[in-house]
Amino acid sequence: MNLLYSFGIYLASFALKIIANFNTKIKLGVQGRAETFTKLKSNIKPNDKTLWFHCASLGEYEQGLPVFTELRKDYPNHKIVLSFFSPSGFEIRKNAPFADVVIYLPLDSKAQAKRFLDIVNPELTIFVKYEIWPNILNELKKRRLKAVLISASFRENQSFFKWYGKHTKNALFAFNHIFTQNEASKKLLEKIGYTNATVSGDTRFDRVFNQLAQDNTLNFISEFKGDSLCVVIGSSWPDDEKLIVSYINTEANKDTKFIIAPHNIKATQIEGLKNSISKDCVLFTKKEGKTLNNYQVLILDTIGLLTKVYNYADIAYVGGAMGATGLHNTLEAAVFGVPIIIGKNHEKFPEAQNMIDNNGMISISNKSELRKTLNLFVNDEEIRNQFGLNNFNFIKKNKGSVIQILNFLRI
Numbered sequence: 001m002n003l004l005y006s007f008g009i010y011l012a013s014f015a016l017k018i019i020a021n022f023n024t025k026i027k028l029g030v031q032g033r034a035e036t037f038t039k040l041k042s043n044i045k046p047n048d049k050t051l052w053f054h055c056a057s058l059g060e061y062e063q064g065l066p067v068f069t070e071l072r073k074d075y076p077n078h079k080i081v082l083s084f085f086s087p088s089g090f091e092i093r094k095n096a097p098f099a100d101v102v103i104y105l106p107l108d109s110k111a112q113a114k115r116f117l118d119i120v121n122p123e124l125t126i127f128v129k130y131e132i133w134p135n136i137l138n139e140l141k142k143r144r145l146k147a148v149l150i151s152a153s154f155r156e157n158q159s160f161f162k163w164y165g166k167h168t169k170n171a172l173f174a175f176n177h178i179f180t181q182n183e184a185s186k187k188l189l190e191k192i193g194y195t196n197a198t199v200s201g202d203t204r205f206d207r208v209f210n211q212l213a214q215d216n217t218l219n220f221i222s223e224f225k226g227d228s229l230c231v232v233i234g235s236s237w238p239d240d241e242k243l244i245v246s247y248i249n250t251e252a253n254k255d256t257k258f259i260i261a262p263h264n265i266k267a268t269q270i271e272g273l274k275n276s277i278s279k280d281c282v283l284f285t286k287k288e289g290k291t292l293n294n295y296q297v298l299i300l301d302t303i304g305l306l307t308k309v310y311n312y313a314d315i316a317y318v319g320g321a322m323g324a325t326g327l328h329n330t331l332e333a334a335v336f337g338v339p340i341i342i343g344k345n346h347e348k349f350p351e352a353q354n355m356i357d358n359n360g361m362i363s364i365s366n367k368s369e370l371r372k373t374l375n376l377f378v379n380d381e382e383i384r385n386q387f388g389l390n391n392f393n394f395i396k397k398n399k400g401s402v403i404q405i406l407n408f409l410r411i
Contacts, residue, residue, distance in 0.1 A: 005134060005167050009109045028087040032104035040119045043079065043101040050079045052122035054105060057086035059329070060128040061093050063151045066206045066402045067126065072098040074410065081120050085131065092303070108133040117143060124409070127175070129153055132160070134167050137174035149178045150405055151203045154185040155348075161188055179405050182350065198408070201401040202351065208307075208335040209399045216311040220284075221259070224292040228257045229314045229378060232338075234306050235263045235328035236319035240343065241273055243370045244317065248297060249278045251371055256378055259309055261300040263319060263328070270301045310336045314384065315377045317341045321363070327352060334360065335395045339377050339387030341370070360391035 020027040044050060053068050055061040061084070072080060082099035084090040094102045106112040113135040125140060125147040140147050149172075159165030160172060169192055172178070179200040180186045186197045233244050241262070248258055262273060274281055281297040282290055284305075292298070300309065310316060316333035320326050322343030330352055333340050344365040346352040355361035364370045377384045 002167055006109060009107055009135075013107050013109075025087050028091060029104060032087065032090060033106055036103045036106050037115065037119070039101055039103050040081070040116075044081070044119055048079045049075075049077065050081055050120055050122045051075055052081045052083070052120055052125045053099075053128075054083045054126070054131060055085075055089055055128045056131040057084065057089035058092055059089075060131065060151075061089050061096075062207055062329070063203045064126065064128040066203055066210060067150060067405055069098055070402065070406055071124075071126075071409070074406075078123065081122070105133070105136075108135045110135050110139075113139040117145070121145070124148070126150060130158070132168055132171050134171035137171040141174035147175050148405075148409065149175045150200075151181055151401070152178050152185055152197075153181045153202075153350075154188045156188060161192060177408060179401070179408075198404065200404040201398055203401045203405070204329070204331050204351075205395055205399040206402040208329075208331045209395055211307055211332070211335060214308075216308045218305065218308050218312070220287060220292060221298075221309060221312045224259070224295065224298050225257055225312050226293045228255055230257045230259065230312055231315045231317065231374070231378075232309055232313035232333070233258065233260045233317045234310065234319060234333060236260060236317070237263055237323055237325050239323035240317070240319040241276075243322065243364075243367050245273070245276050246367055247371055247374055251375070252279070252296070253378075254296065256296075258297045259300065259312070260297065261306045261309065263325075265301045265303065267301075270299060274299060307332050310338070313338045315339055315341070315374070319343070321345045321349075321352075330355065330361065331395060334391035337388040337392035339384055340391060341373055341377075355391060355394055358390050358394050360387050360394055 016026055016030055020030040051071060053064060055064055079100040080098060082096055082102045083105040085105050090104055096102055106116055117139050122145060125145060127149045129151050130153060154160065160169045172194055176196065178189060178197045180197055181202045183199050186199050189197045236244065262269065270283065274283065277297050279296040280294065281299065282292065282295040284300045284302050310333045313333060313336060316338045318328050318330045318333055318340055320328040324345065327342060327346050327349045330340055330342065334355065340355065340361040342352060342361060342363050344363055346363060352361060356363055362373050364373055
């Protein structure tokens with residue numbers, strides 16, 4: 001199985017270089033990995049003490065961030081290496097302020113793993129969620145280097161728990177401790193004989209709760225919203241936008257404002273979205289010199305503002321679950337105490353089901369259900385406020401994971 005895995009990594013390396021000629025995202029990853037060891041050698045000296053934090057992509061980065069920032073304070077004289085596997089994480093957070101060097105993780109061959117750890121030699125390694133690279137982790141174990149997995153979330157159908165998954169299962173035992181999001185994940189680990197696990201919850205609750213301590217004001221949003229009710233559509237995909245635009249064009253009253261933050265902000269995508277809306281609509285990048293309160297729809301053709309924009313929401317729709325792309329972060333909206341609407345495909349996101357059960361969120365499957373749900377929240381202030389309060393209390397109740405993790409690491 002080890003040989004098969006190593007051969008698969010070799011084939012992947014070859015295939016990615018070919019695909020990179022036709023795919024911009026893949027090309028960014030291939031080019032970025034070509035620079036990894038040069039960047040490491042330029043920033044890490046043989047006598048440096050280091051910490052290594054690894055995230056698959058942006059979502060895992062957000063989960064790990066509360067822990068990363070606290071450890072930066074605990075280890076002011078250490079160099080911090082932050083690695084990503086995906087361009088969607090690296091390209092957005094390549095200037096992370098707590099890190100000394102941000103890199104793409106090299107592909108998981110045995111040679112690359114040894115070369116990487118020869119340079120980094122981390123005193124502590126933290127992986128987030130379920131990013132498992134067997135050769136790198138086994139090399140950490142051989143060198144007796146401390147490694148911890150945080151916010152781990154496992155499902156029974158993953159390879160770690162199947163007869164054919166011995167190679168990936170063994171890699172889990174490289175972690176000195178695993179902090180799981182839930183009891184079900186801990187029980188799955190126990191089934192394969194891993195016992196150094198603690199249910200600490202999801203660090204994202206701490207991350208989003210900390211957002212309340214930030215300055216979340218955006219003057220242009222205040223001007224756009226005025227005294228109107230505001231619906232924020234966060235991280236939308238075309239499947240979401242078809243329903244939302246239909247509602248805006250045919251159902252929305254003039255006193256309700258809409259802010260749409262698409263996941264894809266390519267010019268052609270944004271132009272198509274804007275042209276599909278029959279109400280007065282303005283783009284973020286075209287707002288200068290305009291009286292924003294005169295518009296009913298604002299499209300955010302930019303990134304990095306959504307967490308603050310949710311502060312202005314009376315109702316939130318979080319995208320990704322109408323199609324197969326995956327539900328985006330609902331906790332970012334929930335912490336501001338607003339009711340949330342999502343699509344139907346949310347089975348892989350336990351926090352969504354918890355908020356549905358807790359009467360803070362409603363899942364819809366079609367245009368009719370969206371219309372019914374939005375009209376309910378728009379027209380009934382009492383229900384709107386109660387759903388929002390339920391969401392805020394859900395976040396508040398579940399924070400505290402970071403403290404448990406840090407207490408363990410500080411022993």
